[in-house]
Amino acid sequence: MFILPKTKTLLRSSLFLSSALFSQAHNVSEGYQKPTDPLVIQNLENWQDLKFGLFMHWGTYSQWGIVESWSLCPEDESWTRRKPEHGKSYFEYVKNYENLQTTFNPVQFNPQKWADAAKKAGMKYVVFTTKHHDGFAMFDTQESDYKITSAKTPFSKNPKANVTKEIFSTFRNEGFKIGAYFSKPDWHSDDYWWSYFPPKDRNVNYDPKKYPGRWENFKKFTFNQLNEITSGYGRIDILWLDGGWVRPFNTIDPKVEWQRTIKVEQDINMDKIGTMARKNQPGIIVVDRTVPGKWENYVTPEQAVPEKALDIPWESCITMGDSFSYVPNDNYKSSQKIIETLVKIISRGGNYLMNIAPGPNGDYDPVVYERLKEISGWMDQNQSAVFATRSIAPYHDGNFYYTRSKDGKTVNVFHLDEKADYRSPSTLHFTIPENCNPKSLKVLGLPGKIQWKKTGSSVDVQLPEQRAGLKYATVIQIVQ
Template sequence: MLIRSKTKTVLLASLLISSSFFSQAHNVSEGYQKPTDPLVVKNLENWQDLKFGLFMHWGTYSQWGIVESWSLCPEDESWTQRKPEHGKSYYEYVKNYENLQTTFNPVQFNPQKWADAVKKAGMKYVVFTTKHHDGFAMFDTQQSDYKITSSKTPFSKNPKADVTKEIFNTFRKEGFKIGAYFSKPDWHSDDYWWSYFPPKDRNVNYDPKKYPERWNSFKNFTFNQLNELTSNYGKVDILWLDGGWVRPFRTIDPNVEWQRTIKVEQDIDMDKIGAMARKNQPGIIIVDRTVPGKWENYVTPEQAVPEKALSIPWESCITMGDSFSYVPNDNYKSSQKIIETLVKIISRGGNYLMNIAPGPNGDYDPVVYERLKEISVWMNSNQSAVFATRTVAPYHDGNFYYTQSKDGKTVNIFHLDEKTNYEVPSTLHFTIPDNFKPKSLKVLGLKNKINWKQSGNIIKVDLPVERNQLKYSTVIQISE
């Protein structure tokens, strides 16, 4: 998927994240800078209301059912392993991988089916991989013929061949905010992995300072593709830039293992890119992952949830299955696990960007739709405790997790027990926030009047027999 790192980085002391979080694949940047552009500030505030988003990794690699892009990278890591049947040598493998373009024909592609299912499940924004590290464009770029709309690609004859346009238009029509994932490194480009040298690792394989004309050519190529995405595809709300090793050398954090592999300057000129993107899309949120500064408008922990509330905008990107890309017979998380993860994330002030990977036929696995349908039932009852909420102390206390309305007049208390199947207790005792004086209490999803009693800052709730109809959690809403 993304950065693919396993080690620790230094954080702002205020971020208070556990060592288990450090060990995950992505590191939160030190030195967050709050945006100053009023439109960006407003859009970021609106984005924090959305809470639940859809991530989609999709490309030619889905035909082999392998991890996205990374098998092209000549690093000896678990996610870069190549299957012998796909090529006996590295160069044969690359040739066969790139030849997947000539067989990619996802004829079941129907973005309306996706939008309908995820909208019912409560998702409110989408981030789609317009181009991953392998360089294959899932949009109609004019900078390269390595794209889904090329005559080399069978799907180019389909009226929906520009899948980025189809996805963005469909989801936008359904009220979603639109995010364009884009990889800054491009392993197909001869101006990034120059064919004169063999690639050594994920980084550029020559010294840009020694060959400035070649690096400038790559910078122009990247700028032009991002200009296309932010000019030709309607309203884009988020530009989600991956590949954090393409960065100014001065920004490298030596405490992070994967950043220590960066040996040369890879400044892509984010000021120029950012100014262009904001000119094309005023107020667009830009996420230059792991590169601290004014172009990382929110941070993006990957496959992990911080154990404490963060004071800055953030989003956990986590897979519904085990993989970011399509893998046959993937192990999909249960609906209960997904909802528990959502509750933990929003109680700590974050958004949950859940990845679902389409297969080579252009559709999700059937089990995905089952999960989304189950989540939608829970969301129908509990959405008022999820969306447009903010953090409130004590955030998390035992099995209880808290959110509050933005006006502070309503507090939501989620009870989880994280057993295989959630069991609703007959009585719940929980702490309420300091100085909060509840006048009414209800259990979302139950119509019966609820008996409750307050003693100091503790509330006791007696749940009726009908409680057994609740699934995954009990959500209590108290109001002043």
């Protein structure tokens, strides 16, 4: 993932980010450009209907149970620290890290198992890390031998060795939209971290203007890998580009702390990349994270939910556990917390991209399947209030959160209680949106008629004694 200096702890400890910090960190206060391509506009509209997606960070690093890629970065931050048992010096550590390629053999890899569980839980799109910052390709690139399909990698002998292809085809067959995560920086490439110089931080370790030929080689390398992904792996709906420090120097916002660390030009020619991607995949959504302009088709707060509704397309990427990468015995969020987060996100007009990290054996932790099964029960009951909805004022009022159907005929009101295991109260009193004229009302999951009364701009709902089936939230659906 893309990590903001000095804010990582904040983002991981709270699912809420102040609107000021959100705007600064993700460049949404200014600069968003609405796409003009009709196919992209339609794809974005369809994507906003999906609401709940699966993110997967997976690579050789899962064998050590450490943060994805970042321990290679020589920045003195808590998430980049290296364990002494993996190498006494920095360079010994890098050698041992890259040697993980020779032991990576996730023989339990079964994308159908993942797709089945995710689909039942209501997830409708998947974004998979085809290559993270460490440069290890989880696809059969012809540009590098640092890849899962290399003869150096034991799993290359497996018929499912090209895991990106297997994941994309399996999830696509189950009706998912497909997203390809790709890191623009590549810390394995000698044309990004040139071995002539030691790496200094996350950025390129030489001045591209001083060595234009080397930078041009890196641009070609990146273009060619993205061409492979967008031309050889079936229909791709989203190109999700991480590593926002690889950007034109003139796009740096000096008000944003991490962007002030970028000292040299790192223009990778997004116009050329984006045009190629759209030629290969007409209508593809391009997400050039944190670089405002025509190639950031939606914005992506990380481990955070904006406090207020946004009027541009957005998606929160948040981990099910504490980490984006696999960590043994990770602290997985409860199903109630996941549902609460989903409700908050959709009430503010966003999508929830929940990250689940496969382990070195090629499967999820058993706890993950328990959570997905619990979520699936709630989704079966309440999906009509979640999918193909949009935000509606007042968005959030006390313990109540609101969405509406796209045609405006239905208003959905979610009641949450974050202080304890959810218990639905016997009565619910809430404000309804302006100009909402209820004709009928039902509580999803409860059969029969519900007693309710509208008084001015408020509604009172009397729930029956038997309401044990209302887990995690109570959802009231109002037909106008």
